[in-house]
Amino acid sequence: MAAPVPIATYRLQLTRQFGFHDAAALVPYLKEIGVSHLYASPFLAARPGSTHGYDIVDHNRLNDELGGEAGFAALSAALRDADIGLILDFVPNHMGIGYSDNAWWLDVLEWGQKSPHAASFDIDWDGLPYRHKPGVLLPILGRPYGDALRSGDIALKFDAAAGSFAAWYFEHKLPINPQRYAEIVRTVVTAAGAEATEEGRKLLAIVEPYRTSPTPSYREAPALKATLAEADCAALIDRGLAAYDARTETGWPLLHRLLERQAYHLAYWRVAFSAINYRRFFDINDLAGLRPEHAATFAAMHHLVARLIADGALQGLRLDHIDGLRDPVQYVRRLRDLIRRVRPRTRRDGFYLVVEKILGPEESMPPFSGIDGTTGYERLNLISRALLDDRGLAPLDSVWRDFSGEGTAFADTVREAKARVLDTMLASEFTVLARALGRIAAGHFSTRDYTVGRLQAALRAYVIEFPVYRTYVTGRINDADRALIDDVIARIRAAWGGPDPEIFEFLDGCVTGDLARNRGYSAPRVRNFAMKLQQFTGPLMAKSLEDTAFYRYHRLIALNEVGGEPASPGLSVEQFHQEQARLLREQRHGLVATATHDTKRGEDARMRILALAEIPEDWRAAVLTWKALNERFTYNVNGGRWPSAAHEYMLYQTLIGSWPAGGPDDGFVERVAAYAWKAAREGKQQTSWTNPNEAYEQALQQFVEAILDPTRSAEFIGSLSQFAQRAALLGALNSLSQIALKLTLPGVPDFYQSTELWDLSMVDPDNRRPVDFAHRRKLLAGEADWPELARNWPDGRVKFALIRTLLALRQRHAALFRGGGYTGLPLAAAHESSAIAFARDHRRERLVVVVGRHFAQATQGGRQWPEGFQVALGEPLDGYRDVLRDRAVSGSTVHLDDLPVGILLRS
Secondary structure (H helix, E strand, O other): OOOOOOOOEEEEOOEOOEOHHHHHHHHHHHHHHOOOEEEEOOOEEEOOOOOOOOOEEEEEEEOHHHOHHHHHHHHHHHHHHHOOEEEEEEOOOEEEOOOOOOHHHHHHHHHHHHOOOHHHEOEOOOOOOOOOOOOEEEEEEOOOHHHHHHOOOEEEEEEOOOOEEEEEEOOEEEEOOHHHHHHHHHHHHHHOOOOOOHHHHHHHHHHHHHOOOOOOOOOOHHHHHHHHHHOOOHHHHHHHHHHHOOOOOOHHHHHHHHHHOOOEEEEEHHHHHHHOOEOEEOOEEEEEEEOOOOHHHHHHHOHHHHHHHHOOOOOEEEEOOHHHOOOHHHHHHHHHHHHHHHOOOOOOOOOEEEEOOOOOOOOOOOOOOOOOEEOOHHHHHHHHHHHOOHHHHHHHHHHHHHHHOOOOOHHHHHHHHHHHHHHOOOHHHHHHHHHHHHHHHHOOOOOOOOOHHHHHHHHHHHHHHOOOOOOOOOOOOOHHHHHHHHHHHHHHHHHOOOOOOOHHHHHHHHHHOHHHHOOOOOHHHHHHHHHHHHHHHHHHHHHHHHOOHHHOOOOOHHHOOOOOOOOOOOOOHHHHHHHHHHHHHHOOOOEEEOOOOOOOEOHHHHHHHHHHHHOHHHHHHHHHHHHHHHHHHOEEEOOEEEOOHHHHHHHHHHHHHHOOOOOOOHHHHHHHHHHHHHHHHHHOOOOOOOOOOHHHHHHHHHHHHHHOOOOOOHHHHHHHHHHHHHHHHHHHHHHHHHHHHHHHOOOEEEEEOOOOOOOOOEOOOHHHOOOOHHHHHHHHHOOOOHHHHHHOHHHOHHHHHHHHHHHHHHHHOHHHHHHOOOEEOOEOHHHOOOEEEEEEEEOOEEEEEEEEOOOOHHHOOOOOOOOOOEEEEOOOOOOEEEOOOOEEEOOOEEEOOOOOEEEEEEO
16 A cells, blocks of 8 residues: 655646556556656546646546546556555636536526525625626627627527527537526517417427516426427527527627626626636636635535545645635645545555645745645755855846846836736736725724725735735734734835825734724624735736746746745755755655646756856856847847847747757747747736737747757857757756755655656646657666766766666665654865755664765866766765665765765665
């Protein structure tokens, strides 16, 4: 049986092209390389054709496109036989909506607040202006509503098998409330001239009981539909539905009147920026937020997962986007209770549970109970910063600013990005929050004079200055959250230029929830505001930081990573040790990731780019040369340079990180062009997703194609290729150190698919390309001949061998890695900047790990593999054995022949 805490996990992206049966066939390979758990992307029923699985449409059904129940049974059997556990990436925050495949959402559209599923979605039913009845805005139209209506894009149809009516907008189904069926039937019978026919009379008789009263009820409606289906009058109904043809002068008023009486309000997709009234996943209109804090919704969402846990088919869960929930602490507690209830009493080996939580550089784990840790972004960034040569950052900062002309500090870049996001993609959600704040103020005599405009300005200042993803205020507030909120309030109050600084005392009371205990204020409104605000700051930070600022600030894009801080300095060895000791205390068994499906670039591409800090002056000379060579491929448009110098600088780093050993081919050019297009839209300066500038995007693509065309840019390609070879060597050494740290630091190493070999991918979807597992299987037969592997390092086998060797070590000494402590080890003065050393202790076992860093000097600036690299520790190593090289160690010097890694074991 798989152990409760994994030895290591392997993340697999399941798709139509790689489903359950394919994963089952891969299990022997996973067993051979040494992982203990398969960590699968979401495999519950998702939108047909989904490439990622996060657009769940039914939490209680396995995805048929992946193989359904039969395919999952085959995978479960293969995993059980191999003694490998299964971790599911579970999505509690949202569901895929729109179209015609989510039964819960369709029921809500059909019945509005009368639907039992209405409480499952986070909808502000009274949030639509100028509407008498509650409803939900549906911004699905590709053009304004009037144009879509009159052109016939919206059509009323009858489903003969189901006996139901629905309007359709292309692939989007819009159910009609059955209480309008009598009206429709009378209209279609009259339009078909069938009042006197047997069919017509039969139809009219069916709906006669519902002519005058608001019936049928929710419970009665299925019988009405069944009767209509059995009537076998589909041909007549189809003829009569011509009366609702909106292309006619009589048809459009009828259809419009019918649609206006539904529980939804059709709108142009751009309306979502200012008027949407359901919580989305970030700004994605077809992903609607769920409310698992609602007990019935929680139970309904977890039937299948509970069964899989009870059956022993699941050994762990990764909880996606935990910060999107209203009360993540409550959700985790409920989930742990559920797991405890459904697991057999004989199985007391624990259940692995991690959360996707983005922690800031100095942010501690929130007060989640029963969580093993996060998905590892904070560890990824700590490793990168520890391997970074901090001495190169100031020169690189100068190069970036000289090349691009950009002078904005990163903190200001983030503020500007937040302002842009507030004014565009999240404007509707922010407006709702500001109105809620205004209602609270208006309800008390002491704050009724605060206008909505002033409150909105104060709230805007607060969310722009707020430095992390969210707080966890419920009925109470913990000390850390209070200190954070008080600090933000103090800073924005000091910068406030208005005549009413006391407004911040009111704002503080609302954000902390303190005003809920103040007589005269509406406690439910205060608590609701505080909790809704917390659900808002996370998406705002993600869209502003990760998906905007990261694509504007290009000093060293290796640091522009999820959970990272692009303006961060490198970490000293002592700081690194302190952080690892803290992580050991706070989340001993959290994942240690170096690549995920959400990272901005491949783990080895990141290490190549990181190496630029080791040779900054060479980099300066190179990029200035390249800029001069490629100036002829740029355009001057209205005084602006296309592409921008900032995008050009970003592209050169991207090329260094992803440059193929054999040079670029057509596929590589397409991949880089796709990356450049996405990066430009994410940056939201010259172009964006909502207002694309096709001319700029074309100029950017032409620039990429031109500089990578060997007939036009031979000199540039030759120069870049030579520099890329140097960065690749330095990056490979950094990567081997990264792998050694990942596999020996506190935590559970997580491997994203394909990263057993060099991972030079770019941001998704580039990092979700098919994986050549056949090639990787062939490598299993190879031996760890380190000198030979080092000589042929470009083929990636050296990384593969190091991973397998260290995974085998983790398997043999599982207790050491699960329960071992962490102690930073001193280095001799001459090696303090060139290596990291630490020990893991458990009972009588002791493991010493030494990894090199800052390799430029040892490699002549990346021109040759280091020879005779050695590191002296501040303590003797007699009695240890070098695990990689299978030899005894004596003295205090670790000889890192062929590999920049030493793994020493004393037992």
